[in-house]
Structures are given as C-alpha cells and as structure tokens.
Amino acid sequence: MTRLLTVENLTVALPAGADRPHAVEDLSLHLDAGEILCVVGESGSGKSITANTVMGLLPKGLPVTAGRITFEGEEILGLSAEALRSRRGRRMAMVFQEPMTALNPLMKVGDQIAEALQVHGQGHAARARVPELLAAVNLPDPAAIARMHPFRLSGGQRQRVMIAMALALEPALLIADEPTTALDVTTQMQILRLIREIQSRKGMGVMFITHDFGVVAEIADRVAVMQHGRIVEQGPASEILNAPRHPYTRALIAAVPHGAAAARAAIRPAPVLEMKGVQKTYQRGGWFGARATVRAIHDADFTLNKGETLGLVGESGSGKSTLARCVVRLVEPEQGEILFHGTDLRPLSRQGWLPYRRRIQMVFQDPYASLNPRRKVGEAIMEGPITHGVPRAEALARARELLRLVRLDESALERYPHEFSGGQRQRIGLARALAMQPELLIADEPVSALDVSVQAQVLELLAEIRQRLGLTMLFITHDLRVAAQICDRIAVMRRGAIVELGATDQVFGAPKHEYTRALLDSIPGREWTPPELSESA
Amino acid sequence: MKEFWRNFARNRGAVVGLAILLGVLALALLAPLLYPGSPWDMAGMPFAPPGEMGMLLGTDSLGRDVAAGIAHGARVSLLVGAVSTVVALVIGVSLGAFAGYLGGWADDVVMRFTEFFQTIPSFVLAILLVAIFTPTIGSIVFAIAVVSWPPVARVVRAEFLSLRSREFVQASEVLGKSRLSIVFGDILPNALSPIVVLASLMVASAILLESALSFLGLGDPNMMSWGFLIGSGRSVIRIAWWMSVFPGIAIFLTVLSLNLVGEGLSDALNPRLTRNRGGKA
Numbered sequence: 077m078t079r080l081l082t083v084e085n086l087t088v089a090l091p092a093g094a095d096r097p098h099a100v101e102d103l104s105l106h107l108d109a110g111e112i113l114c115v116v117g118e119s120g121s122g123k124s125i126t127a128n129t130v131m132g133l134l135p136k137g138l139p140v141t142a143g144r145i146t147f148e149g150e151e152i153l154g155l156s157a158e159a160l161r162s163r164r165g166r167r168m169a170m171v172f173q174e175p176m177t178a179l180n181p182l183m184k185v186g187d188q189i190a191e192a193l194q195v196h197g198q199g200h201a202a203r204a205r206v207p208e209l210l211a212a213v214n215l216p217d218p219a220a221i222a223r224m225h226p227f228r229l230s231g232g233q234r235q236r237v238m239i240a241m242a243l244a245l246e247p248a249l250l251i252a253d254e255p256t257t258a259l260d261v262t263t264q265m266q267i268l269r270l271i272r273e274i275q276s277r278k279g280m281g282v283m284f285i286t287h288d289f290g291v292v293a294e295i296a297d298r299v300a301v302m303q304h305g306r307i308v309e310q311g312p313a314s315e316i317l318n319a320p321r322h323p324y325t326r327a328l329i330a331a332v333p334h335g336a337a338a339a340r341a342a343i344r345p346a347p348v349l350e351m352k353g354v355q356k357t358y359q360r361g362g363w364f365g366a367r368a369t370v371r372a373i374h375d376a377d378f379t380l381n382k383g384e385t386l387g388l389v390g391e392s393g394s395g396k397s398t399l400a401r402c403v404v405r406l407v408e409p410e411q412g413e414i415l416f417h418g419t420d421l422r423p424l425s426r427q428g429w430l431p432y433r434r435r436i437q438m439v440f441q442d443p444y445a446s447l448n449p450r451r452k453v454g455e456a457i458m459e460g461p462i463t464h465g466v467p468r469a470e471a472l473a474r475a476r477e478l479l480r481l482v483r484l485d486e487s488a489l490e491r492y493p494h495e496f497s498g499g500q501r502q503r504i505g506l507a508r509a510l511a512m513q514p515e516l517l518i519a520d521e522p523v524s525a526l527d528v529s530v531q532a533q534v535l536e537l538l539a540e541i542r543q544r545l546g547l548t549m550l551f552i553t554h555d556l557r558v559a560a561q562i563c564d565r566i567a568v569m570r571r572g573a574i575v576e577l578g579a580t581d582q583v584f585g586a587p588k589h590e591y592t593r594a595l596l597d598s599i600p601g602r603e604w605t606p607p608e609l610s611e612s613a
Numbered sequence: 614m615k616e617f618w619r620n621f622a623r624n625r626g627a628v629v630g631l632a633i634l635l636g637v638l639a640l641a642l643l644a645p646l647l648y649p650g651s652p653w654d655m656a657g658m659p660f661a662p663p664g665e666m667g668m669l670l671g672t673d674s675l676g677r678d679v680a681a682g683i684a685h686g687a688r689v690s691l692l693v694g695a696v697s698t699v700v701a702l703v704i705g706v707s708l709g710a711f712a713g714y715l716g717g718w719a720d721d722v723v724m725r726f727t728e729f730f731q732t733i734p735s736f737v738l739a740i741l742l743v744a745i746f747t748p749t750i751g752s753i754v755f756a757i758a759v760v761s762w763p764p765v766a767r768v769v770r771a772e773f774l775s776l777r778s779r780e781f782v783q784a785s786e787v788l789g790k791s792r793l794s795i796v797f798g799d800i801l802p803n804a805l806s807p808i809v810v811l812a813s814l815m816v817a818s819a820i821l822l823e824s825a826l827s828f829l830g831l832g833d834p835n836m837m838s839w840g841f842l843i844g845s846g847r848s849v850i851r852i853a854w855w856m857s858v859f860p861g862i863a864i865f866l867t868v869l870s871l872n873l874v875g876e877g878l879s880d881a882l883n884p885r886l887t888r889n890r891g892g893k894a
Contacts, residue, residue: 445779
C-alpha cells in the first residue's frame with residue numbers, strides 16, 4: 077500500500093470570540109491508496125474543516141497555524157492557489173453534502189461534467205467521455221441524462237452526477253463530506269455501494285466524513301473519531317465499532333439506536349384515534365397550464381389504541397408528515413373520517429376544535445424553527461394553558477414542573493430560545509406540548525435534526541414521559557432504527573398509502589411487503605449490532 | 614439592544630443621518646422659541662439677501678424671514694411625514710397581514726385591490742385627492758397615506774406567507790390560539806424588521822410628496838411648509854436665489870438623513886447580510 081495522504085499535527089484557528097480557540101487542534105491522520113477512512117463526529121467537531129483544509133478550501137477567517145499536509149509525497153499546505161488548483165479535480169476531488177445546490181441549475185449536466193474535464197486540458201475528449209462517466213455511476217440512459225438540467229433529476233441522481241464529476245479525472249483521493257446525509261435510506265444505500273465499488277475498481281483513497289455509525293459500519297476500512305476538533309480515537313473499523321476504547325467513542329456508540337425491537341406488553345384494543353378513508357390531494361397549475369394532481373394521502377387507515385406508540389415510517393415525500401398534520405388540522409383533508417374517541421374531527425369548525433386542542437398535541441421536527449424566537453421560554457410553555465383558561469399562577473407552576481420533567485433548569489423560563497442548544501430546544505418544545513396535558517401526542521421527526529448522543533437523550537426522555545403520563549403517541553420518523561426502539565407498532569408508508577402495518581418485531585422480523593423489505597435492507601450497517609457497553613468505561 | 618446599537622453604529626452614514634435627523638427634530642421642536650410669532654408676519658424689508666439686516670437666511674418678496682419659515686416648516690414636514698406613514702402602515706399592515714395569513718381567495722381579492730392602487734401614478738392620485746377634499750393638513754395626510762400603503766401591504770403579505778408555514782406558528786395553531794393572537798403575537802413581531810426599514814424610507818417619501826403638493830399650491834394655506842417656500846420663491850429665483858435654495862437644502866438633508874437611517878436600520882436588523890457585505894469588501 078502506498079501512503080496517499082498524511083496530515084501531521086494540523087491546527088486551524090477559529091476567529092476570536094468563538095466557543096473554542098481552534099477549529100481543529102493537533103490533528104494527525106493518514107490515508108493509503110485503496111482505503112476508505114471514515115471521519116466520524118457530531119456537528120461542530122471539526123470534521124468538515126479537516127476536509128476543507130486538505131482541499132485548500134478554507135475560508136479566510138480560519139488560518140492554519142501549525143502542521144503539515146503531505147499528498148502523494150508532496151507538501152501541499154504552502155502551495156500557491158494556482159498550484160493547488162491544478163491538483164484539485166485532477167488528483168483530488170470532493171463530493172459535497174447537499175446535492176440539490178451543488179450543481180449549477182442553469183447548465184446541462186453533461187456540460188458541467190465536460191467543464192471539469194476542460195479545466196484540466198482534456199476538453200477534446202470531453203464529449204465522448206461524459207456518457208461513459210455517467211454510465212459508470214449507474215445512471216440509466218446516460219446520453220439522455222447528459223442533456224438534462226439538474227432540476228429534472230432526483231437528489232440521488234444529482235449526487236451520482238456529482239460523483240461522476242469528481243471522478244472524471246480519476247483522482248487518487250476522493251473526499252466525501254456527508255454525501256448521503258440529505259438522501260433517503262434506499263438511495264443512501266445505492267450511493268454507498270457505488271462509492272465502495274468505484275473505490276475498489278480504481279484503487280482510490282477515500283476520506284468519508286459522516287456522523288452516522290451505521291454508514292461507518294457499512295463502508296469504512298479505518299475510522300477516526302473526532303470531538304471538539306481533536307481525534308480522540310483512530311483504528312481499524314472492526315476494532316472501533318465493536319471494542320471502542322475512548323469514553324467519547326463508547327458514549328457515541330452506546331447512543332446509536334440498537335434497532336432491536338424490545339418485547340412489549342400487549343396493548344388492549346381501546347381506540348383513541350381512528351383514521352378512515354382520509355384523502356388529501358394537492359393540485360398544481362390551473363388557469364393556463366395543465367393541471368397536475370398529486371395524491372398526498374390515500375388508503376392510509378389506521379387505529380391507535382390507548383397507551384400505544386404507533387410509528388409512521390417512510391421516505392421523504394411518502395406523506396407521513398401530511399397524515400400527521402391531518403390529525404391536528406394543519407392540513408385539511410377532503411375526505412374521510414378522523415375519529416378521536418369516536419367523534420369525527422374533520423367537519424368541526426375552528427371553534428368546535430378548541431376542546432380537542434388540549435387533548436391532542438404535537439412536537440415538531442426542527443428545534444430551530446419550532447419556537448418563536450421573540451418569546452421567552454416560560455411564555456412559550458404557558459401560553460397554551462392560558463389560552464384555555466388556566467390561571468397564570470397555575471400555568472407558571474405547571475411550566476416549572478415541566479421544565480424539571482424535561483431536565484432543564486428553572487432559570488430557562490426567563491430566557492430566549494436562541495440561548496439553548498438544539499437538544500434543549502427540542503425538550504422545550506416537548507414541555508410546551510405537555511403543558512396542555514394531552515392524551516395523544518404527535519411527534520413529527522422529533523429527533524432527526526439532532527446529533528446522535530442528544531437524540532438518545534431525547535428518545536429516552538420521550539419513552540420515560542410516555543410511561544409516566546400514559547400517553548398515546550403517533551411517532552413519525554424516517555429512521556428505522558429509531559422506530560424499532562420506541563414504537564409498539566409500525567406503519568410503513570409509500571406514496572401516500574400505508575403498505576404494511578403490524579407489531580414492530582413482526583414488521584422487522586418478517587416483513588410482508590416488498591417495500592418494507594427494501595427499506596430494511598437499506599439500513600446502513602445492518603450487519604453490525606452496536607456492542608453492549610457498560611456506562612462506566 | 615446593545616448589539617443593535619453596535620450594528621447600527623458600524624454604518625457610519627447611518628450615524629451621520631441620525632445626527633442630522635435629530636437636528637431637524639430639535640429645530641422643529643424649538644421653532645416657537647427661536648422664532649416667536651407667526652412665520653407669516655413681515656420681519657424686514659423684502660428681498661433682503663442672507664446675512665443682511667439681521668436676517669440669517671434672508672427674506673422673501675413680502676419681507677418674511679426665510680429662516681423662520683424653514684424652522685416652522687420643519688414641524689409641518691415632519692408631522693405630515695410621520696402621521697401619513699403611521700396611517701399608511703396601519704392600512705398596509707392590516708391588509709397585508711389579512712392577505713398573507715388567510716391566503717386563498719382572501720389573498721387574491723386583497724392583492725388585486727392593491728394592484729389597482731399600484732397601477733395609478735401615485736402623485737397624480739395624491740393631487741386628485743387633495744384637490745377634491747380641499748387642501749387641509751388632514752386631507753394631505755390622508756392623500757399621502759392612500760398612495761403609499763401598497764408597498765407595505767406587499768412586504769407584509771410576503772413576510773406573513775413565509776412565516777405562516779413556520780413550525781412555531783403551526784405550534785401556536787395546534788395550541789388552539791385565536792387567529793388574532795397568532796397574527797399579532799407570533800407572526801407580526803417576527804416580521805417587524807422589514808416594516809421598520811420600509812417605514813423610515815416612507816417618511817422620507819411622504820416629506821417629498823408633501824413638498825411637491827405645496828409647491829404646486831396644494832398645501833394647507835394656514836401652514837408654513839418647505840414646499841410652499843420653494844414654490845413662492847420659484848418665480849423670483851434669479852433675483853432671490855436664497856428663497857428656494859435654503860428650503861431645498863432642508864428637504865434634501867432631511868430626506869437624505871431618513872434614507873441613511875433606513876439603511877442603517879436595515880443593516881442592524883439583518884446582521885447576517887451586513888457581515889456578508891463586509892466579507893466581500
């Protein structure tokens with residue numbers, strides 16, 4: 077094996093006033109040809125900065141203060157912009173996280189790839205090579221795709237185009253910065269397999285940045301774990317995944333949802349919520365254009381029993397969020413019955429709905445968007461009960477109690493949302509919903525915007541509160557591991573319809589529908605079960 | 614608040630603008646003390662050039678003190694600017710909020726109504742309104758408000774459209790809050806920054822509109838205003854340039870200061886944009 081890339085004692089400073097002095101501190105790692113190195117860490121750990129430093133793409137505000145980077149036996153840190161540019165694309169290439177914005181929307185896909193070739197003086201062969209490159213990333217009908225503009229491609233297809241572009245000049249080093257984070261699981265799996273396949277065919281070195289241990293288990297040869305800008309542990313994948321040594325790695329791996337369905341007490345059928353024949357369609361166009369109708373929800377009947385947690389899982393656009401929003405009337409369906417304790421909620425007026433607002437509450441996905449930035453946390457928690465006629469003093473007492481329940485300090489009452497982290501905000505959102513003392517809680521992807529360790533805390537809290545307050549819960553998620561951990565029953569949605577509904581262990585153990593099987597096969601690192609780690613390491 | 618001032622002060626022009634504006638405001642407030650008596654009274658001989666006969670800025674064709682006219686005119690200009698802006702804001706914010714929050718056909722009706730106003734040249738409409746209702750300070754404020762609310766309605770509607778689908782608004786919806794308290798408690802406070810910036814620029818254009826109306830002789834005949842001063846000096850500008858130039862400078866400085874303050878507010882309320890601009894420079 078030849079040594080491709082060596083990073084020694086790299087330190088990158090952060091601007092004054094940041095929460096720590098260095099973005100990356102005393103970092104050393106190396107990458108051989110034909111090897112996949114996964115750099116893992118939570119948000120803000122400095123993993124993207126590391127990648128950008130290697131590529132020479134650091135913003136001006138972040139100077140490299142110490143260290144050496146050697147690429148193919150040559151020191152590249154001090155190189156001129158021109159010298160770096162000739163290596164970028166030709167010898168080392170990068171794939172970014174967000175496929176939707178990484179392509180020029182006004183340029184045909186084929187022209188963009190050809191441009192990458194032309195820049196490095198291979199323009200003469202560009203025309204002929206583009207379809208070949210697109211075929212290499214398993215895109216169907218490459219000639220037709222080369223003539224398309226990016227908006228006609230799906231996220232997964234765009235990411236393939238990005239990879240094709242990165243590989244156009246057969247670089248020795250590919251840096252992939254969370255290339256699958258924005259994609260659905262089934263697409264993610266295809267892209268991971270594609271990177272693996274191309275890497276082994278061409279003998280490239282790949283530096284793969286991710287926050288997801290499932291992805292690590294799927295693809296990595298070696299792993300480097302980062303925390304606060306330092307590498308805390310580094311070694312072969314099997315070793316790190318199954319016998320982590322550093323406490324931080326152990327904590328991270330312990331926080332990975334284990335995906336095994338626990339045995340659950342049987343739920344007695346006592347329907348709280350029943351959906352019957354609910355239909356929602358969206359119409360686009362009209363006036364002069366052709367009218368397009370999208371069926372967002374159809375054939376999605378389910379019953380939710382008292383004390384039960386039902387998981388709605390599916391990929392983006394499957395209608396799971398829309399279905400949940402129908403229940404609380406953020407979306408108004410055209411047809412069907414939404415029975416809450418036998419009363420149909422759909423025909424009720426805004427006024428008629430009021431008594432049910434108290435009993436059905438919702439927790440939202442994005443902790444940064446779900447709290448009013450101009451309202452203090454205390455007010456946010458109290459306003460619901462006050463609206464429903466609870467005296468202020470009592471609402472305040474309840475807010476205090478709830479903050480304790482979600483493990484936040486009482487001083488939070490007087491502070492604004494921006495002073496809290498994502499996980500803390502999500503707990504505030506939970507407290508706000510619980511302040512209404514609901515029977516039915518709808519949780520719309522409550523943990524998908526959070527780091528894995530914070531995710532574990534919030535999930536644990538949800539499970540505990542559900543137990544303590546006897547809540548019935550509709551839990552929406554795209555993450556099957558999370559669903560397995562928290563749900564009693566699972567409903568799998570695809571294109572607006574529920575295709576399979578059953579007890580969690582049944583759906584996971586013996587899936588009946590082919591789509592469910594496809595979803596399960598796409599869970600990254602399915603072969604790997606996180607080891608049982610004792611808390612004290 | 615502290616941070617707000619720091620961001621505001623980073624824009625030098627805005628600080629200068631604020632200083633000028635405060636100066637004009639002080640002039641307006643102190644006018645009765647500085648120039649007691651009516652600005653319409655004769656104070657000296659006609660056509661006295663600036664600096665002569667104790668007249669700082671000279672006198673006009675009837676011997677009235679131009680400086681007194683400017684000081685008293687500042688009160689009218691600022692008052693008309695502020696009040697008509699407030700009225701325009703009330704109309705624009707309510708219609709925009711209504712359209713943006715409810716959406717659907719309500720939105721369509723309000724927006725067609727707004728476009729109806731936008732298709733008529735605003736100055737012509739203002740002249741027409743003042744001419745119909747006879748020129749008084751009240752009708753001038755009304756006319757200026759009626760022609761300047763459409764941009765407010767459009768900005769507010771756009772803000773409401775995007776804020777309405779935010780999760781914190783949906784959360785309020787799920788809590789069962791009334792529409793009114795969602796609009797005023799949740800959405801409006803988050804839409805304030807563009808409204809504040811727009812308002813400061815509207816005051817400037819209202820002052821210009823009022824001056825233009827007075828210049829054409831459609832000002833309140835009982836009120837001294839800058840536009841009237843320029844209008845009356847227009848015919849004798851070759852022999853008494855100071856009659857038009859000084860009120861003109863007053864309008865120029867006030868409108869400039871309001872625009873500078875507006876830009877400073879915009880920077881201070883959208884710090885992210887400022888930082889980007891700084892990075893590029």
